[in-house]
Amino acid sequence: MRIVGLTGGIASGKSTVSNLFKAHGVPVVDADLVARDVLKKGTGGWKKVMAAFGEDILQDNGEVDRPKLGHIVFSDPDKRQLLNRLLAPYISSGIFLEILKLWMKGYKVIVLDIPLLFEANMDKWTKPIIVVWVDPETQLQRLMARDRTSPEEAKNRIQAQMPLDLKRKKADIVIDNTGSPEELKERFQKVFVHVTKPLTWTEFALSRQGAFVAFVSVFVCVIIFRKTLSW
């Protein structure tokens, strides 16, 4: 199985690229969605976060007030680290479960869309790594337009992540998304061909089909061995 890492900065265009992968039949595990699930009312993550941040961060219906918690953690690095520490085990096991489900369905190539791939040291599990890059001004403008936030709030969120230029240096493939959506689609096509090329032997061995072949081979070897011994 090939697990393609898709990362970048906030609002650099990861979800837009994810949607292109999905439209081409490649399944995507979205770490932001997993992170939402582990913070739903009554879950282990919700209990930990409520105990650490207090009931003030809850809405009347008991769900976490995400904009409120976001405001707290994106303006205080210590609180952000605390939140990351509390949720990390739940997020990583949630991601593992989603990947396992796709493995069981027999998918050979999947995409893991995860903003904090490098920050959370999960880059060692994915190959190749795609970084969706934009220039800083475009990133700021797109973030403010999408989330309707002030420049200060948007800058806080951008600064909460590893600099996008550093992520770019760690990438196997860089998609420059500074241009129009049409330009992005053209760039995506080339990346798609590269990412969906035939699996290496190691990737095949890690796929469900590879595990099946290994199982059958061992089974056949055992039968031949037993027959040889009984002669």
Ligand SMILES: CC(C)(COP(=O)(O)OP(=O)(O)OC[C@H]1O[C@@H](n2cnc3c(N)ncnc32)[C@H](O)[C@@H]1O)[C@@H](O)C(=O)NCCC(=O)NCCS
């Ligand atoms: C603080 C929270 C409640 C704010 O929720 P909100 O709905 O406003 O934002 P959302 O979850 O949609 O995230 C938007 C973007 O913010 C960035 N971001 C989210 N969490 C973090 C973080 N801890 N550090 C840096 N950037 C982050 C990502 O680029 C993400 O795509 C939420 O982001 C959260 O629970 N974060 C901690 C979990 C986490 O690390 N998520 C990232 C997925 S690995």
Ligand SMILES: Nc1ncnc2c1ncn2[C@@H]1O[C@H](COP(=O)(O)OP(=O)(O)OP(=O)(O)O)[C@@H](O)[C@H]1O
């Ligand atoms: N090439 C483009 N031209 C114009 N707007 C774009 C382009 N690519 C993405 N956008 C817009 O920029 C915003 C951010 O894109 P997107 O949501 O895909 O980023 P993201 O990296 O997934 O963000 P996050 O880290 O918050 O999940 C969205 O409003 C999207 O529609």
